Amino acid sequence: MCKKERKPIGPRQKKRLLEKNAYVCCVCKSKGIGLNFHHLDEDPSNNSDDNIAVLCVKEHDNHHRPNAYSNVKHLDLSTEEIRKKKESWESFVNEAKKDNPTVLAVVTAYGTVDNILGTKLVFQWVNGKIEFERVYQLLDAPMDVWADKIIEEIIWVGKNIKLVLINEPVPIEYCDNCNGGALSRILDENMAIKETAVDWDKESLCTIYINPKQSSLAYTIFYKNDVIYQANIHKCGDELHFIDDKRDIRCSLLTYKVRTQVVKFLKDRLKEWDIKSAIIGTGNPDDPDIINNLTLPSVWENWSKKNKKRIEY
Structure with a gap:
C-alpha cells in the first residue's frame, strides 16, 4: 500500500483545535503534559478538523502501542472511542463557553x-x-x-x-x-x-392535587409545559410516606397538628425546586376545583385503631 504524504498542520489550525479542546487531551483532560495532533483515519494528508484529535503524548502512545506497557491498560482506546471522546469534549467546551451553558x-x-x-x-x-x-x-x-x-x-x-x-x-x-x-x-x-434554566422563575409551574377523601396528595412540576418531576405524599399507617422516581422516604407522624406537619414537609420539598407559582386543586381529579390555599382535609387526622383518639387542631 502506498504511504500517503504527511501534510503539515498550519499554526492557525493548531490554535483552533487547541481552543476547541481547552488546550488539553480530549481523552484524559490532563494538564501540563505535551499534546499531539492525531489523525483518526491514519491518513496524515487529511487535515480536516473532524479528522484530528488532540491527544496527550501518553494517550497517543497508548493508542498506537496498547501492549507496550504492563502497567497501562488502554486496549479500549480504539479509533472509534477517540472519535467519541473528541466529539463529546469539543461539544462540552463549546457549550461551556456560552453565556448560559446547559x-x-x-x-x-x-x-x-x-x-x-x-x-x-x-x-x-x-x-x-x-x-x-x-x-x-x-x-x-x-x-x-x-x-x-x-x-x-x-x-x-x-x-x-x-x-x-x-x-x-x-x-x-x-x-x-x-x-x-x-x-x-x-x-x-x-x-x-x-439549575441551568435562566428563565426558571417565569417558565416553571407546580400543580398540586389534594385528595378530598383520602390522606394523599400529588404534585407535578412543569418547565415550559414539559413535565420534569412528579411526586406523591400519603399517610401510611402512622407514617408520612413520600415517593418520587428516585426516593422513598418514610417518617413518623406527630400525634398533633398532622396537617401542619404534612404542609411543612411539602413546602420544604417545593423549596428545593424554588417554585414561585403553584396551582392547587381538589375534588374530581379529572376536573378539579381550584382553591387558593394549601388546606388539607380533616381525613389526614384520622388515626388507626391502635391510637386511642383522633387528634384535631
Whole structure:
C-alpha cells in the first residue's frame, strides 16, 4: 500500500483545535503534559478538523502501542472511542463557553462533617452524562486549597458554568464494575434542567392535587409545559410516606397538628425546586376545583385503631 504524504498542520489550525479542546487531551483532560495532533483515519494528508484529535503524548502512545506497557491498560482506546471522546469534549467546551451553558459543575465532599476525606468535582451534561472529573484529597493539598483549585477549574472550562454543591458529606461508595473506583455524584436530569434554566422563575409551574377523601396528595412540576418531576405524599399507617422516581422516604407522624406537619414537609420539598407559582386543586381529579390555599382535609387526622383518639387542631 502506498504511504500517503504527511501534510503539515498550519499554526492557525493548531490554535483552533487547541481552543476547541481547552488546550488539553480530549481523552484524559490532563494538564501540563505535551499534546499531539492525531489523525483518526491514519491518513496524515487529511487535515480536516473532524479528522484530528488532540491527544496527550501518553494517550497517543497508548493508542498506537496498547501492549507496550504492563502497567497501562488502554486496549479500549480504539479509533472509534477517540472519535467519541473528541466529539463529546469539543461539544462540552463549546457549550461551556456560552453565556448560559446547559452544563454543570457538581461538587461532593466525602466523609463526615467532622472528618472530610476528600472532594470530587464532576463536570456533567444536563442528562447526567459525566464529561470529566477531578479529585482532591488531603494527601494532595490542604483542604483550604481545594476551593481555589475548584474555582480555577470552572473558570478554565467556562466561567458561566453553574456550580452546584451537594449539601452534606456522603460516604465513599465503590463500583464493583470499575475495579473499585469510587462512585461519582451527579445532579439528576430534572434538577439539572432547573439549575441551568435562566428563565426558571417565569417558565416553571407546580400543580398540586389534594385528595378530598383520602390522606394523599400529588404534585407535578412543569418547565415550559414539559413535565420534569412528579411526586406523591400519603399517610401510611402512622407514617408520612413520600415517593418520587428516585426516593422513598418514610417518617413518623406527630400525634398533633398532622396537617401542619404534612404542609411543612411539602413546602420544604417545593423549596428545593424554588417554585414561585403553584396551582392547587381538589375534588374530581379529572376536573378539579381550584382553591387558593394549601388546606388539607380533616381525613389526614384520622388515626388507626391502635391510637386511642383522633387528634384535631
